[in-house]
Amino acid sequence: MSNSNNDNHDSYWRANIKLVLMCLVVWFVVSFGFGVLLVDQLNTIRLGGFKLGFWFAQQGSIYTFLALIFFYVHQMNKLDKKYNVHD
Amino acid sequence: MELQTLTFLFVGISFAVYIGIAIWAKAGTTGEFYVAGGGVKPVFNGMATAADWMSAASFISMAGLIAFLGYDASVYLMGWTGGYVLLAMLLAPYLRKYGKFTVPEFIGERYYSQTARIVAVICLIFISFTYIAGQMRGVGIVFSRFLEVDIITGLMIGMAIVFVYAVLGGMKGITYTQVAQYCVLIFAYTVPAVFISLQITGNPLPQIGFGSTLAADPSTYMLDKLDQVVTDLGFTAYTDGTQTTTNLFFLTMALMAGTAGLPHVIVRFFTVPKVSDARKSAGYALLFIALLYTVAPAVGSMARFNLINTINGEDVTGTEYTKMPSWFKTWENSGLLAWYDHNGDGKIQYAKGNPLEGKKPVFAEERGQYGEKVVTNPGKGEVAAGAPFANEVYVDRDIMVLANPEIAGLPAWVIALIAAGGIAAALSTAAGLLLVISAAISHDLLKSTFAPEISEKQELMYGRIAITVAILIAGYLGANPPGWVAETVAMAFGLAASSLFPVILLGIFSKRVNRKGAIAGMLTGLIFTFCYIVYFKGVFFEPIGVNAPENWLFGITPQAIGGLGMVFNFVVALTVSHLTEEPPQEVQEMVASLRIPRGAASATAH
Known part of the structure; x- marks a missing residue:
């Protein structure tokens, strides 16, 4: 394996870590944040018939998780191509 | 038609489909037996993963749990779906790139240690049998209630069906049967939910229905009415919690990491052709799971509402x-x-x-x-x-x-559908668990540890024998459920979170974590979590400590302790590794290659 190849792999890995960390921040905020830690504060806000904190805990977090994974898949496919490591 | 006849009809048709698929998908090689030859399309793998994951507990018990716990049950919804985010981003693609058959195999090779592999096998077998006991129980409940046969007869029929498609088809048979089972169970779950949502709120989408106003009283929201009804009866408001924030936090963490660390779920991602497929397939899996998990809280709240109103009256x-x-x-x-x-x-x-x-x-x-x-x-x-x-x-x-x-007074065919769905959920999960047990025995213990000289044909035969024995044990556990089943389900998640999840994660994201660190970390997480649960809950004997909030460490319940065990595992593994030597060069190169998608051949034995 040449050095330039290793460098390329290293920058691919760094970009990957950055993306994953970003996604995990959102993951943490909607579930642990909105659904657990801040639930009482958010419950003072209404979303139709739902209290907002309750809605995040039972619905919103799940929708966000889904969107996150598909966003991650899309971004990773772009990274794979950019660094020419796709399978 | 009578409910009884309809139920027999629906369950009978679904069984015929499962057996038909088994005959079509007979496995000929160990690759097909363990990982379906590595050729499953991401969408199908997503469906199979969803059916694999959604057990009798998800189908039968979860909405009931939500109905009676209200907001407090949210941790199960978030925990059991949020785990897929971890799986998709932190584990699945890399383990797919690794490209072998089992989770213990990865741990053994990454930490260049047969001991680590065997510790992993022990965790895996314990976790999986705990689960199976619950599935078989679910089959028994459904059969005895809807088909009015006794639990033992119901169990025998269930065992026979699983035997046919798991033993013949291995992972290949199981995968395609699970696809069919997913369709049955999601249809069975959502149809009654739509009817009930229409009845109570006039909205056909249950996810929106339970946040809508009542059909009988358009000026009041369903959840507000429910909050009022339950507080009038002395309960905590439905949308409020009773548990401490610390405990909810650790419980959610234990459930998420536990989900990502469950061997029968991880192994499903070994079956897709490419690394990018593994990521995509985790997304599909969560999509198919979310269809049920977003409906469940609606079902729970409406069931509670209907139950109270029917019993207490106007x-x-x-x-x-x-x-x-x-x-x-x-x-x-x-x-x-x-x-x-x-x-x-x-x-x-x-x-x-x-x-x-x-x-x-x-x-x-x-x-x-x-x-x-x-x-x-x-x-x-x-x-x-x-x-x-x-x-x-x-x-x-x-x-x-x-x-x-x-x-809710729905027609008989809807009720019959529920029976077929409950059985599909229980059987699909049981089959996935049986397969990882059999692979751990025939591949990790026999082929790699005790009898390396056996041929592929013999290994395949041992795999089939192991699955047969596992079915018999599972059937026995279903017929004679040990009193500790409910306790050990919490333990299964706690153990997966505190033992397997951290070492797999570190094995991919750190080149520095070595054998000593991994074994020390795994044992710390495992022993701490196990002892804490046994201390308060007792498993084979009476609990030692009184299971009460004032005795809990930081107010964390035994169910949630896996979250803390996981933190200990990470800390110990990292500390020990940094104090001892680096892992060998070839292991560091293996980690480097895991991180690059290119070159993922389909899963191989060697």
Whole structure:
């Protein structure tokens, strides 16, 4: 394996870590944040018939998780191509 | 047609489909047997993963849990779906790139240690059998209630079906059967939910329905009404919690990491052709799971609403036993509902408080004056704080999904559908678990440790024998459920979170974590979590400590302790690794290659 190849792999890995960390921040905020830690504060806000904190805990977090994974898949496919490591 | 006939018809057709698929998908090689030859399309793998993951507990028990716990049950919804984010981003693609057959195999190779591999096998077998006992129990409940055969006969039929497609088809048979089972179970779950949502709120989408206004009273939101009804009866408001924030936090963490660390879920990602497919497939899996998991809280809240209104009636004074709809009596016959007339008015009243002395009702042989089953262990009939009257009804949470269509008065074919769906959910999960057990025995223990000289053909045969033995043990556990099943399910998640998840994660994201660190970390997480649960819950013997909030470490329940065990595992593994030598060069190169998608051949034996 040449050095330039290793460098390329290293920058691919760094970009990957950055993306994953970003996604995990959102993951943490909607579930642990909105659904657990801040639930009482958010419950003072209404979303139709739902209290907002309750809605995040039972619905919103799940929708966000889904969107996150598909966003991650899309971004990773772009990274794979950019660094020419796709399978 | 009669409910009985319809149920036989639906369950019979679904069984015929499963067996047909098994014959079509017979496995010929170990690759096909362990990982379906690595050629499963991401969408199908997503469906199979969803069916694999959604067990009898998800299908039968979860909505009931939500119905009675309200907001507190949110941790299960977030925990069991949020784990897929971890799986998709932190584990699945890399383990797919690794491209072998089992989770212990990865741990053994990454930490260049046969000991680590065997510790992983032990965790895996313990976790998986705990689960299977619950599945088989689920099959038994559904059969005995809907087909009116006894639990043992029901179990035998279930075991025979799993035997045919798991032993013949291995992972290939299981995968395609799970696709079919997913379709059955999601249809069975959502159809009644749509009907009930329409009935109560006029909105056909249950996810939106439970946040809508009542069809009977368009000025009031369903959840507000429910909050009011339950607080009037002395309960905590449905949308409020009773648990401490610390505990909810650790429980969510244990459930998420536990989900990502469950071997039978991880192994599903070994079956897709490419690394990018593994990521995509995790997304599809969550999509298919979310279809059920976003409906479940709607089902839970509406079931609670219907149950209370049917029992207490319009004027909240109770309904006379003789005027209750027939479902009450059918479920009373199965022992999952019970009534004791504390105030002697012949009416059934439901409020906060335990109607019984002890947890489960004990019935006398004869019937009471209204024809009810006589409860011989009634409580004192005290009125709980904030309740208008003493609670007279015992409701087993597990009946909420099964009885829901009957409570709502839906047609017989919808009720029959629920039976087929419940069985599909239980069988699909049981099959996935049986396969990882068999792979751990034939591949990790026999082929790699004790009998490396066996040929592929022999390994395949041992795999089939192992699955057969595992089915028999699972059937036995289903027929004679040990008293500790409920306790050990919490333990399975706690152990997966505190033992397997951290070492797999570190194995990919750190080149520095070595054998000593991994073994020390795994053992710390495992022993700490195991001892904490056993100390408070007891498993094979009486608990040592009193299971009460003042005794818990930081107020964390035994169920949630896996979250803390996981933190300890990470800390110990990293510290020990940094104090000892680096892993060998070839292991560091292996980690480097895991991180690059290119070059993922389909899963191979060597």
